[in-house]
Amino acid sequence: MSDPTAAEGARRNPELRRVAMRRQVAEAGFVRVDALARHYGVSIMTVHRDLDELERRGFLHKVRGGATSAPTTTFHGDLEHRMQAQVEAKQAIAREVLASEVEPGRIVALDDSTTSLMLARLLPERAPLTVVTHFLPVVRALAAQPGIELVGLGGRYDAAYDSFLGRATADAAAALSPDVLFLSTTAVADGVCYLQSLNTTITRRALVASAARTVAMIDHTKFDRRAPHRLVGIAELDRVVVDGGTPSRTVLELRARGARIDVVDGVRGCDVM
Secondary structure (H helix, E strand, O other), X not given: OOOHHHHHHHHHOHHHHHHHHHHHHHHHOEEEHHHHHHHHOOOHHHHHHHHHHHHHOOXXXXXXXXXXXXXXXXXXXXXXXXXXXXXXXXXXXXXXXXXXXXXXXXXXXXXOOHHHHHHHOOHHHHOOEEXXXXXXXXXXXXXXXXXXXEEEOOOEEEOOOOEEEOHHHXXXXXXXXOOEXXXXXXXXXXXXXXXXXXXXXXXXXHHHHHOOOXXXXXXHHHHHOOXXXXXXXXXXXXXXXXXXXXXXXXXXXXXXXXXXXXXXXXXXXXEOO
């Protein structure tokens, strides 16, 4: 922040400062608390309060000595990092489910995961379709596409997820009946899908309950993380598609728990095994 006027504004206005901190952490990946204090001309305690608030909103994760926007075992990363993570694996999964699950004329629901966004970008190939979503990047990707009818689920907007989340969004989802829901998850442990945010969980549970068919798209990194809120047992889903980086032992364990799971390789295609 080289502009002295902007720097002074951020020092005096907590919300402006938090917006600037959020962007700085997102761009750098990790920033130290003392560096932030010097940069904005505020105390260490003020920086801690700002980071606590940004962490509460889901924009970053406080770690020893600073804050990060990159994924950890307990933090799934901010939206920008998630957009850039495991792109090849997510694309392979999206191509597989497009080929095997999406037919013209269907009502397709997409959650606010970045894997669903990968799929959304492919959906015009299967138009005409009705697409139900609460994720603004999906809306932006499909808004001008011919043959795509968009149904947006409103509610309370959450900037950390760039989506509408919570009870009102869940109520809107419950009023619909899509043919298939494509979803992802923050973490999978002991055969259960978990999410980081309570409002995300409330919304996604409603989508799962409303859909005639549920297809989870889960890249291999989700099996090394933790999250606090239970979404659904993996065996309760109609199908789970994972990428080839998922350990064979994990796949076998999930199948033993009743999961209908397919492994897709980016080169070879889907291996049902």
